[in-house]
Amino acid sequence: MSASKPKLHRDVTSAGQSNPVTPELQASMSNTQHPPTIGQILKNHSTISAWLNLNKAQKPEVFILLADRLSDAERDALLQTTDIVIDIHGDLIKRLAEVENENKHLRSLSLIDALTGLYNYRFFSKQLEIEMARTRRTLHPCSLMMIDLDNFKLLNDTYGHVEGNKFLVKVTETLSQKVRPTDILCRYGGDEFAVIMPETGLFDAMHIGQRLRESVSRIPWKLDHPVSASIGLAEYDPSTEQGVSEFMDMADRALYKAKKSGKNKICFEAPPQKTVETEPVSQMEREALLKPNSKS
Amino acid sequence: MTAPETPEIAAIASGKGGVGKTFITANVAASFARDGKRVLVVDCDLGLANMDVLLAVNPKFTLQDVVFGDQTVRDVIISTKAGFDLIPASSGVKEMAQLFYEKIQLIKSMLRPIFAEYDQVLFDTGAGISEVVLQFNLFAAKNIIVLNKEPTSLTDAYAVIKLMHQRFGRHAFGIIVNPAKDEKEAGRTFDHMNAVCREFLGLSLNYLGYVVHDDAVPRSILNREILVHASPKSRVAINCSSIARAISGWVL
Numbered sequence: 146m147s148a149s150k151p152k153l154h155r156d157v158t159s160a161g162q163s164n165p166v167t168p169e170l171q172a173s174m175s176n177t178q179h180p181p182t183i184g185q186i187l188k189n190h191s192t193i194s195a196w197l198n199l200n201k202a203q204k205p206e207v208f209i210l211l212a213d214r215l216s217d218a219e220r221d222a223l224l225q226t227t228d229i230v231i232d233i234h235g236d237l238i239k240r241l242a243e244v245e246n247e248n249k250h251l252r253s254l255s256l257i258d259a260l261t262g263l264y265n266y267r268f269f270s271k272q273l274e275i276e277m278a279r280t281r282r283t284l285h286p287c288s289l290m291m292i293d294l295d296n297f298k299l300l301n302d303t304y305g306h307v308e309g310n311k312f313l314v315k316v317t318e319t320l321s322q323k324v325r326p327t328d329i330l331c332r333y334g335g336d337e338f339a340v341i342m343p344e345t346g347l348f349d350a351m352h353i354g355q356r357l358r359e360s361v362s363r364i365p366w367k368l369d370h371p372v373s374a375s376i377g378l379a380e381y382d383p384s385t386e387q388g389v390s391e392f393m394d395m396a397d398r399a400l401y402k403a404k405k406s407g408k409n410k411i412c413f414e415a416p417p418q419k420t421v422e423t424e425p426v427s428q429m430e431r432e433a434l435l436k437p438n439s440k441s
Numbered sequence: 442m443t444a445p446e447t448p449e450i451a452a453i454a455s456g457k458g459g460v461g462k463t464f465i466t467a468n469v470a471a472s473f474a475r476d477g478k479r480v481l482v483v484d485c486d487l488g489l490a491n492m493d494v495l496l497a498v499n500p501k502f503t504l505q506d507v508v509f510g511d512q513t514v515r516d517v518i519i520s521t522k523a524g525f526d527l528i529p530a531s532s533g534v535k536e537m538a539q540l541f542y543e544k545i546q547l548i549k550s551m552l553r554p555i556f557a558e559y560d561q562v563l564f565d566t567g568a569g570i571s572e573v574v575l576q577f578n579l580f581a582a583k584n585i586i587v588l589n590k591e592p593t594s595l596t597d598a599y600a601v602i603k604l605m606h607q608r609f610g611r612h613a614f615g616i617i618v619n620p621a622k623d624e625k626e627a628g629r630t631f632d633h634m635n636a637v638c639r640e641f642l643g644l645s646l647n648y649l650g651y652v653v654h655d656d657a658v659p660r661s662i663l664n665r666e667i668l669v670h671a672s673p674k675s676r677v678a679i680n681c682s683s684i685a686r687a688i689s690g691w692v693l
């Protein structure tokens with residue numbers, strides 16, 4: 146979307162119904178007795194990125210978006226103008242907010258993680274549900290692997306997020322090469338990855354996990370501590386009637402075990418056993434069994 | 442719908458030790474093999490394995506090397522002179538007898554793809570009611586209990602049946618009587634057990650056959666022979682063949 150000057154001029158003057166503007170923006174606007182001019186707002190918020198960081202709520206982003214798209218010339222021109230007045234109830238801001246919300250919605254529909262190009266969490270949880278249903282129907286095995294990088298936070302803190310992201314991309318490349326074509330590699334979030342492994346029992350999953358763990362530990366990096374991967378594994382057992390979240394919890398518990406027992410490890414977790422109260426053989430049963438049975 | 446490649450898996454248990462589980466497993470497996478079936482026997486007595494002793498084989502690797510070492514299941518499988526394949530276990534390894542539930546799941550998952558290559562799989566499970574024993578019995582579709590008329594055999598067999606039923610909801614059990622004086626005595630032992638299971642557990646048992654008492658049995662064990670092969674015309678061999686046919690014909 147382009148915020149061209151004429152349109153801006155037209156829209157800001159018309160009045161709207163709702164108030165899409167955050168208290169912060171409102172506060173900054175009410176510094177002046179009258180609604181501020183766009184020039185005033187741009188002046189007051191010259192460090193726009195800082196302003197954005199302060200307000201993670203969606204509405205201020207509308208304004209940032211607007212200011213961000215301005216070329217220097219446009220910005221200068223706007224700073225000169227005094228006749229464009231921002232009406233906080235204005236239609237433009239409302240519409241920009243709508244557009245931005247829509248963009249967010251569209252982003253959320255995406256199934257691809259922007260940084261790594263892997264499937265994202267959204268796709269992952271959907272696909273896991275499908276694979277579990279397949280296992281229930283065919284009784285073919287299905288395993289789930291959770292991968293968490295060890296010492297990634299240290300790397301991030303030491304070298305910054307940009308380097309951290311570069312490393313994540315490197316890890317992605319490595320993992321992508323080492324999984325089998327039928328494995329579904331996803332970015333679970335942060336430095337955590339997940340692999341759905343259809344047609345794979347726990348034992349085969351262990352072998353793949355071993356391969357992935359080794360390959361990650363071989364990625365060259367400048368930290369004193371090598372970056373490694375902890376891996377949690379679980380095989381879906383349809384007889385347990387586990388749901389998606391319970392199955393994921395199981396793999397998560399395995400991952401936690403791997404982390405806790407010294408990292409750079411693979412652990413697995415079996416479904417919880419049904420605890421059924423069983424009675425011992427009773428006296429009556431014993432007597433019945435030991436009753437002389439030679440009727441002949 | 443079940444997986445198309447799922448073979449027949451039967452677990453042979455007894456509760457009490459020394460009722461001839463291993464002898465019956467080996468000889469019934471040999472009978473299956475003689476009928477042209479591809480048969481795999483898994484020695485699931487992880488603490489005190491002895492199928493290899495009975496078959497006079499010296500396995501280089503065992504199930505233990507798969508669980509704790511680098512061997513794959515395929516490295517461990519040996520073909521025996523009895524005509525079936527064997528996955529041997531090792532004796533006297535405490536860790537194997539006390540495997541955690543998780544490890545047992547791991548063993549199951551590595552065995553499953555191998556099973557697809559066989560028509561019939563037999564588990565020789567250990568005595569007692571340890572977690573390993575129960576889990577292998579749970580793994581098998583058909584649960585077979587070997588018992589005889591001795592009081593301790595009856596109570597131990599009943600304990601296994603009751604536990605498998607109450608804890609895992611199993612309701613189909615096949616019974617082999619070993620040894621019995623004759624068919625009549627075997628029938629009486631079965632009827633007795635069946636009556637108690639009906640009364641207290643509401644279960645009807647399936648009779649799979651018996652093995653006649655014969656001194657040739659301990660002799661064959663001493664000579665480390667498979668009786669079905671050594672004396673194919675003997676009553677014991679005929680008993681084992683009919684047990685094999687009964688297992689095949691047992692519809693769950």
